[in-house]
Amino acid sequence: MMTSKAAVVVAAVLAGGVAVGVAQVPQGRQSEGAIQNRPGADRTPEFPIPSIRDYKPKSTLIVPEHPVPRAKYPVIDIHSHQPAPISEQQFDQVVASMNPLNLQVLVNASGASGDRLVQALAALKASKHKDRMVQFTTIDFRNVGPGWGARAAQQLEADVKAGALGVGEINKGFGLNTRKADGTRLKLDDPELDPVFAAAARLNVPVFIHTADPQEFFRPIDYANERWLELALYPDRRFPSPQFPSFDELMGERDRLFKRHPKTKFIAAHMGWHANNLARLGKMFDEMPNVYGEVGAVLYDLGRQPKTAHDFFVKYQDRILFGKDSYQPDEFPYYWRTFETGDEYFDYYRDYHAFWKLYGMALPDGVLRKLYYQNALKLVPGIPRAGFPN
Numbered sequence: 001m002m003t004s005k006a007a008v009v010v011a012a013v014l015a016g017g018v019a020v021g022v023a024q025v026p027q028g029r030q031s032e033g034a035i036q037n038r039p040g041a042d043r044t045p046e047f048p049i050p051s052i053r054d055y056k057p058k059s060t061l062i063v064p065e066h067p068v069p070r071a072k073y074p075v076i077d078i079h080s081h082q083p084a085p086i087s088e089q090q091f092d093q094v095v096a097s098m099n100p101l102n103l104q105v106l107v108n109a110s111g112a113s114g115d116r117l118v119q120a121l122a123a124l125k126a127s128k129h130k131d132r133m134v135q136f137t138t139i140d141f142r143n144v145g146p147g148w149g150a151r152a153a154q155q156l157e158a159d160v161k162a163g164a165l166g167v168g169e170i171n172k173g174f175g176l177n178t179r180k181a182d183g184t185r186l187k188l189d190d191p192e193l194d195p196v197f198a199a200a201a202r203l204n205v206p207v208f209i210h211t212a213d214p215q216e217f218f219r220p221i222d223y224a225n226e227r228w229l230e231l232a233l234y235p236d237r238r239f240p241s242p243q244f245p246s247f248d249e250l251m252g253e254r255d256r257l258f259k260r261h262p263k264t265k266f267i268a269a270h271m272g273w274h275a276n277n278l279a280r281l282g283k284m285f286d287e288m289p290n291v292y293g294e295v296g297a298v299l300y301d302l303g304r305q306p307k308t309a310h311d312f313f314v315k316y317q318d319r320i321l322f323g324k325d326s327y328q329p330d331e332f333p334y335y336w337r338t339f340e341t342g343d344e345y346f347d348y349y350r351d352y353h354a355f356w357k358l359y360g361m362a363l364p365d366g367v368l369r370k371l372y373y374q375n376a377l378k379l380v381p382g383i384p385r386a387g388f389p390n
C-alpha cells in the first residue's frame with residue numbers, strides 16, 4: 001500500500017516530468033530484458049538513493065590485469081589538437097609526453113590556412129622535433145555562394161603547395177549550423193562545394209571530417225538517454241529538433257557527400273559516430289571505398305563490445321586509423337589496453353561518456369600496426385617515415 005505522502009511525491013514527480021515534456025522511467029523499474037514482477041520488486045530502498053555521480057561501487061572482481069602504458073608499435077595520432085603555430089617550448093613539452101607513450105607523430109587537425117598555415121609550418125620546420133608533427137589545412141565554409149567553390153579550391157591548392165598534408169578537422173559546425181550567404185543552412189552535400197572536394201582528390205590529400213555528434217545528443221534528455229549526465233553538464237552539446245537537423249538527416253547528407261566524390265578520401269572522425277552500430281559503419285565501408293574511420297573519443301563503444309569490435313577491426317583493418325582528439329597524455333594508455341589486451345571489466349577515463357567498464361579487443365599484431373601507423377602512412381604519404389619499422 002502506498003502511503004498518501006508517498007502518493008503525493010509520486011504524483012509531483014510525474015507532473016514535473018510531464019511539465020517539461022520528458023518521459024522518465026519510473027523509479028525502481030527494472031531494465032528492459034530483466035525479469036519483471038519478481039517477488040519484492042515493489043520494495044523501496046531503506047536508505048537515501050545515491051545520485052549517479054555518487055554510486056561508484058568498488059568492483060570485487062579479481063582477474064588478470066595488463067595495463068599498457070606504452071603502445072606496442074609507434075603510433076600516428078591522426079586527430080590531435082595543438083597550437084598552430086606551436087612554440088618551441090610547447091613543442092618540447094608535447095614531445096616529452098609523447099615519448100613514453102610511443103606516440104611518434106601527431107597530425108595537427110587544428111587546421112590552419114593561408115598566412116597562419118605558413119607560420120605553423122615554419123615553426124615545425126625550424127624545430128628539432130620536425131619529424132614529430134605534421135599540419136593539416138582547413139576550409140572556411142562561411143558565406144558559401146556563387147564563386148565560393150573556385151576560391152576555396154584555389155586556397156586549398158596554395159595550402160597544399162605550402163606543405164599542408166590534409167584537410168581538417170572539418171568540424172561539426174559544418175552541417176549543424178553553418179549558414180550560406182543567403183542565410184540558409186549549408187548542407188554537407190551542397191553542389192557549391194564540389195570544386196573544393198574535387199581539388200582534394202586531385203591534390204591527393206585526405207579530408208578529415210567530423211559530422212554531427214553522438215546520436216544521443218539529438219534525442220530527448222530523459223532517463224533512457226545514455227548520455228544524460230553529459231547532456232546535463234554541457235548545454236552546448238544539446239541538439240534538439242527543430243532548431244537543429246536530426247542525426248539521420250546529417251548522416252544522410254554526409255553519405256551523399258562521400259558518394260558524390262568517390263575519388264576524394266574522407267576520414268570520418270569518431271568512426272562517423274557509428275561505433276555503437278558497427279554494422280552500419282561496415283555497410284558504409286562496403287559501399288564507399290573512399291571512406292576511412294578514426295577512433296577518437298569513442299573508446300567506450302568499442303570496449304563494451306570487444307568481440308564484435310575485434311571482428312570488425314580485423315575485417316576492415318585497412319580502413320581504420322588511430323586518433324585521440326583532445327591531447328591528454330594520461331588517457332592514451334586506456335586505448336592501448338583496449339586494443340592490445342584481452343583484459344576484462346576495467347575502468348574508462350570519463351564518467352559522463354560511459355557509466356560502464358571496458359573490455360580488451362586483443363587485436364592481432366598485424367591489425368595493430370595498420371591501426372597505429374601503416375594506414376596513416378598510406379593515406380598521408382608526407383608523414384615523416386623516421387621512427388617506423390619498414
Ligand SMILES: [Zn+2]
Nearest residue numbers: 079109169325
Ligand atoms: Zn577534433
